[in-house]
Amino acid sequence: MARIVMKFGGTSVGDIDRIKNVAKRVKREVEAGNQVAVVVSAMSGTTNQLVDWCKQMAPLHDAREYDQVVATGEQVTTGLLAIGLQELGVEARSWCGWQLPIRTDGVHGKARIMTIETEDMIRRMEQGQVAVVAGFQGLGPDNRISTLGRGGSDTSAVALAAALHADRCDIYTDVDGVYTTDPRIVKCAKKLDKITYEEMLELASVGAKVLQTRSVEMAMKHRVRVQVLSSFEDKPGTLVCDEDEIVEKELVSGIAYSRDEAKVTLVKVSDRPGVAASIFGPLADAAINVDMIVQNVSDDGKSTDLTFTVGKADLDRAKKVVSDAGLTFEKLVADANVVKVSVIGVGMRSHAGIAQKMFQTLAAEGINIQVISTSEIKISVLIEEKYTELALRALHTAYGLDAA
Amino acid sequence: MARIVMKFGGTSVGDIDRIKNVAKRVKREVEAGNQVAVVVSAMSGTTNQLVDWCKQMAPLHDAREYDQVVATGEQVTTGLLAIGLQELGVEARSWCGWQLPIRTDGVHGKARIMTIETEDMIRRMEQGQVAVVAGFQGLGPDNRISTLGRGGSDTSAVALAAALHADRCDIYTDVDGVYTTDPRIVKCAKKLDKITYEEMLELASVGAKVLQTRSVEMAMKHRVRVQVLSSFEDKPGTLVCDEDEIVEKELVSGIAYSRDEAKVTLVKVSDRPGVAASIFGPLADAAINVDMIVQNVSDDGKSTDLTFTVGKADLDRAKKVVSDAGLTFEKLVADANVVKVSVIGVGMRSHAGIAQKMFQTLAAEGINIQVISTSEIKISVLIEEKYTELALRALHTAYGLDAA
Numbered sequence: 001m002a003r004i005v006m007k008f009g010g011t012s013v014g015d016i017d018r019i020k021n022v023a024k025r026v027k028r029e030v031e032a033g034n035q036v037a038v039v040v041s042a043m044s045g046t047t048n049q050l051v052d053w054c055k056q057m058a059p060l061h062d063a064r065e066y067d068q069v070v071a072t073g074e075q076v077t078t079g080l081l082a083i084g085l086q087e088l089g090v091e092a093r094s095w096c097g098w099q100l101p102i103r104t105d106g107v108h109g110k111a112r113i114m115t116i117e118t119e120d121m122i123r124r125m126e127q128g129q130v131a132v133v134a135g136f137q138g139l140g141p142d143n144r145i146s147t148l149g150r151g152g153s154d155t156s157a158v159a160l161a162a163a164l165h166a167d168r169c170d171i172y173t174d175v176d177g178v179y180t181t182d183p184r185i186v187k188c189a190k191k192l193d194k195i196t197y198e199e200m201l202e203l204a205s206v207g208a209k210v211l212q213t214r215s216v217e218m219a220m221k222h223r224v225r226v227q228v229l230s231s232f233e234d235k236p237g238t239l240v241c242d243e244d245e246i247v248e249k250e251l252v253s254g255i256a257y258s259r260d261e262a263k264v265t266l267v268k269v270s271d272r273p274g275v276a277a278s279i280f281g282p283l284a285d286a287a288i289n290v291d292m293i294v295q296n297v298s299d300d301g302k303s304t305d306l307t308f309t310v311g312k313a314d315l316d317r318a319k320k321v322v323s324d325a326g327l328t329f330e331k332l333v334a335d336a337n338v339v340k341v342s343v344i345g346v347g348m349r350s351h352a353g354i355a356q357k358m359f360q361t362l363a364a365e366g367i368n369i370q371v372i373s374t375s376e377i378k379i380s381v382l383i384e385e386k387y388t389e390l391a392l393r394a395l396h397t398a399y400g401l402d403a404a
Numbered sequence: 405m406a407r408i409v410m411k412f413g414g415t416s417v418g419d420i421d422r423i424k425n426v427a428k429r430v431k432r433e434v435e436a437g438n439q440v441a442v443v444v445s446a447m448s449g450t451t452n453q454l455v456d457w458c459k460q461m462a463p464l465h466d467a468r469e470y471d472q473v474v475a476t477g478e479q480v481t482t483g484l485l486a487i488g489l490q491e492l493g494v495e496a497r498s499w500c501g502w503q504l505p506i507r508t509d510g511v512h513g514k515a516r517i518m519t520i521e522t523e524d525m526i527r528r529m530e531q532g533q534v535a536v537v538a539g540f541q542g543l544g545p546d547n548r549i550s551t552l553g554r555g556g557s558d559t560s561a562v563a564l565a566a567a568l569h570a571d572r573c574d575i576y577t578d579v580d581g582v583y584t585t586d587p588r589i590v591k592c593a594k595k596l597d598k599i600t601y602e603e604m605l606e607l608a609s610v611g612a613k614v615l616q617t618r619s620v621e622m623a624m625k626h627r628v629r630v631q632v633l634s635s636f637e638d639k640p641g642t643l644v645c646d647e648d649e650i651v652e653k654e655l656v657s658g659i660a661y662s663r664d665e666a667k668v669t670l671v672k673v674s675d676r677p678g679v680a681a682s683i684f685g686p687l688a689d690a691a692i693n694v695d696m697i698v699q700n701v702s703d704d705g706k707s708t709d710l711t712f713t714v715g716k717a718d719l720d721r722a723k724k725v726v727s728d729a730g731l732t733f734e735k736l737v738a739d740a741n742v743v744k745v746s747v748i749g750v751g752m753r754s755h756a757g758i759a760q761k762m763f764q765t766l767a768a769e770g771i772n773i774q775v776i777s778t779s780e781i782k783i784s785v786l787i788e789e790k791y792t793e794l795a796l797r798a799l800h801t802a803y804g805l806d807a808a
Contacts (some may be wrong), residue, residue, distance in 0.1 A: 016460045031714065050480065056420045057484050060492035065490070068483035068498045072476035076454065079472035080461050086469070087462035094472045098502065335571065 002167040007157035010044035012231035023084035039157040042073025063108035074134035075221035092130040097137035104138035110149035116163035155213035176230035177238035251347035268330035342380040406571040411561035414448035416635035427488035441535040443561040446477025467512035478538035496534040501541035506543035516554035521566035548600035557620035567624035582643035655751035672734035
């Protein structure tokens, strides 16, 4: 017997028939002898409608009232799924965030979960009752409904799994797992059986939008085993877990890419102490997130070229902030026509030559590398956007990831 | 300065523009120096959609889960209206039933309000904050959401007005008040400035669907002054209040009618002790509500004709129940082609001749009276349905109710 948290997103509960299908899936886990808690999102489209109504009432609105409105979507799904389970003969009851309660901080609209009181729920689960819990919501210190921000239901599920000491948290979604790269671009991409938290975080943050980043961080912190799987097909997905649980580690687990980058180069900026601070300080103040930064050694000891990347949406603001920062430079060159490609794998910690293979592979295809940055388990390069597909396919083959 | 509860029904908050209009109306009461609590229904159509989803999940469903689902409609409106008020510069906050809480009994789906904790709310209202409260819902003894049954928002408003010791409870609706009779039939029907609780109860229960009966009963019990008025026009409505507050009492306040009646006559039923019990006992057991009952004295001392009315929807079941009751009678005659017309007025308590005028007026029009029943402030007759309009117009004129 295991204790399992199952989480179903908006498309998985998008209409009455789909909710009935979810009930059948939950029933199977119960019949397999498991204790089950289910976390659900709002029916797809519902949250957008509610958010839109708030905006129509007032473009800038009280986050506490926004939470009051948008939290209803998940509540509806809990009741409907509980009815669906009871109809199949499975004992079930719904829970709002305030009923457990799931206590959050007071940052309405993007609250963080502090504690979850599970005593009553565990007692009921041990008696065979399925708990159907509203995702995305909790109870703030002001005794009002709080929400976790968009996509927060993943975080609700992982937090509940941690609080319940669950054996597994199954996230049902519209993809069937985590792939070595985007299968829409690389046809021979493979679904991964297992991936470490660290790799998943890098994959998620560079564009593989399978799990919300916060939920992966939380899973890693509390060592919650998270499985990503399809709610429409009946096959195993990808398990996100501790490195220890992965016996045969690949050197490289996946190739990610992000088109949401733009490059800014300051040509011949004066090379003196404090220059970086005088650029990146104002950018941080303007809440512009800077990703890659490269500064070359000066040729003349007086000036240097400095390149950094920002989100495409922030490019215009970033140009203005830098221009207003009172720096001396020859010119500012902005380029939104770039893509960031990243090779990810915990294996690189202990193996040399992985970066070298990336550079060689791209060079062999005639692709110029504009910027390089590395972390412990990731190498990222910035290249011209038109080479995205070519680079992904070449790297996927070079690292031996192609499906047989 | 007064303390006022304002209640807006589903059509009054049917879309974003209407909710904005409600906000303006509330603002005017605040600017007039009043302390205001607002009770809102779900946006029109919302509750039907939610109820329908529950039915689609399972025709027979757990009332607790039904409550979990349908209570969301009102919650959405509270948040949106609070945003709308804030946008107009009026301090406001939303309240779910569980937040005050509004404590109810445990009869999910048609719960009754037991107590409302208003301490925090009153403190905030005294500081100028408008309380926006979800109607139709409360918190059951099981710490789960309960709902009051359809139309329960009127009851929520009156109960809140009682708990807040409010000076008035204004029910905004899509009619502009209570009329002497149905203005769609009698063009010269007059809007009443004031009406007693007792009269309103009789009017409501015989078909004038302006206020939910339970809310009027509650208003009478707690002496809450209730005003019915239009949310689309800006003019005074009808005040439902204590008899003492009405200086110039009319003998007759209104003429009501109900097409939802069907007549059953048992011809030559044996006239012995217990015969009535053996008919109406089984009907009550079958949850069939019997309204008018008439039994004539026997001609021969052995048999009599017995007539009663039931709701049209119950007619077929009623016939079966009576046929199966083991009585001896010559034949059963059922007739759904009838209407009940009632003359209502607290003045009849002290004045004779009011019934006589009704009978004379109908006789003068050649309308045959099939059944008569009376209460302290009401005389009802059953007539052939085709005479509905004729009877209403003639009686309205006879009792001097026609508008000048």
